[in-house]
Amino acid sequence: MRLFRVRFFVLAMIALVMGCSAPEEEIPEENFQKLELLIKRMVQQGGALAEDLDTVAHYYEYLLTRKDSIREHSRPSPYRFVGGISTNLPGQDSSLSSVILLNSTPDRKKAEEQVVLTNFLDSVFAAFMRRNPMAVQIYSNSSMQVSRVYPTYDVRNIVDINLDVTAFNFYYEADFDHNPSKGLVWIPEAYVDPAGKGWILSLVHPIYDGDELFAVLGVDYTVSDIIQHYLDSVEGEFILVNSKGDIVAGKAEAIESLSMPPLKNHVYRETVHSDYFRISDFNLFSSKSREVREMAQHFLLEKKDRFEFQEEANLHWAICVPFVGVDWFLVEVFPNH
Template identity: 35%
Template sequence: MKYAYFTLVGLVLLFSNGCRDEATAVYTTEFAELDSIIGMMESDLKPLEGQIQELASQTEYLFDHQDRYAAMASRDEYKISDAGVIYRESADKSESSVHVSSISQNREEVFHQIYFTEALDSAFRTVYADTPLVAQVYFNTRLQLCRIYPSLDALQVFDTDADLTSFNFYYMADEVRNPEKKSKWVEDIYVDPAGRGWILSLIHPVYHQGQLEGVMGFDITINDIIQRFLKKSDKKLLIIDGSGNIVAGTNDAIEMLNLPPLRNHTYIQTINSDNFRKEDYNLFKSKSKEVRKMVAKFLLEKDNVYKMEDDFSSQKYTVYCRQMNLLNWYILEVKR
């Protein structure tokens, strides 16, 4: 009887270990595929940190040699609109656009800043040409100067009295939120005032004589992330941030989780403050109890596999989750 008992226990252990090994093998395959996508994303995104640091250093050099570079500027190109906005009037698409908000106080100082930062144009063109993932390059300053490339109709795109320093792509680089004074990813995506849709930004502060003078920025559209990384796979994929907001996703993954369809905001929208995803796109606020449980398991309990049953269709899914290293984002795969 004793031998029969140990034999039975041995068979149970053997069976359970076999099941665990089989499950691990399945999960390992799924995780390897998600890790591959993360690897591709980060191999494209990580080098941008070095590029923006170099560009910020070049800008600090311009601040150290302001008069020399201001003397080289095409001063006749800069005008003042009836609403008090300083802008650049040029038909040359190889040049950056300029917008200075009507709330800018010291016009003499800001014109001087416009003149010596004109030297950034060649560096902007190089970054844009050499880095397909970067949709636009810009430099925003405490004096309300925005210099941006590629060129656009600044008077039509930007609000007349916008305060650049009130937006996350500026204040996230300040000394309080970025005491290391290094490059920083703005992980809370927002709607681009230049009409390029939802945006992920990489920013870097520019200091002169101990003062934050401005913030250099690279913009990457979420649409490009979807096309470049998610749609190359036939998998049902979703990217969420550390708060449970959807960053990007394939339509089928979104539909399987009973979420509203994502729209790519390409219309020009004036930004009065930070613009984030609607509450409908936060998984913690999903109408589905199963989706809320799933995201809690992933983000709060740090699980990486969740088996769920659709609240409405009774279909069963398995969702796999991997966290990125560069950003506090998570990539999910939904499988039937």
């Protein structure tokens, strides 16, 4: 009899606890489908861009196989230089790029020869930009420190002529150590463009002359365009993060709700154009909120797809869907109502 009473008491306590616990809320499947559709749109656009850039890369490498013939039969160069910077300015001639022979070049004569060789890229660059309106610029940066960027921009007032392009991620992420397959590479971290386009994301392709890395071909998206074209097109509070927790892009309200630093004028696209913005400041693992840091671990390390907030007064839950082929995650946060 005593044993029966003990068992009855235990069962009663279990029933009481279960009765007092709120059932786990079911997240509608259409919320995940919305994120998957957004990702699909971005991946399709990125895939088309990658395929087109790959075509440009093949043409570039074909030019290198004919470099001796090009040197012998080259036409007069349309470029004139002052202090290593081409003198053409934006709005003057839409068929030309901005070309820079940086002071960091190890061989000035070879750099000048590369300018002549790569003049043939101008028409290819212009056609690429016409086909890809989401791209903001296409460029080549060579191991000889020759930079060719289309369309033309105000180089003299923007670029430090002493910089070393090989020290930037849009160059070294494509080198053999980082990219032994020698194929296309998405750079998952946003960075400040030295050509003045603000915070951007890049797709790059190494260009080899035999076994030597001759140059890196690249194309850029701006972070603000990604926000406007994709994230602003759908109702909801979204952030795009990489596997390290860095916020690549996102709506201002979503970012601020995750206890990140305050944004200039509450507009993320203005913040990402500012030099004071630092990726480390906008990393989910650096959030002031313990729960947001837990959410980051939940999504990025444990690969789970939903997180319920218990302590954050303004947040209810968040969901996450990963990309395929690049270490990005799309997160939607849901405020308390």
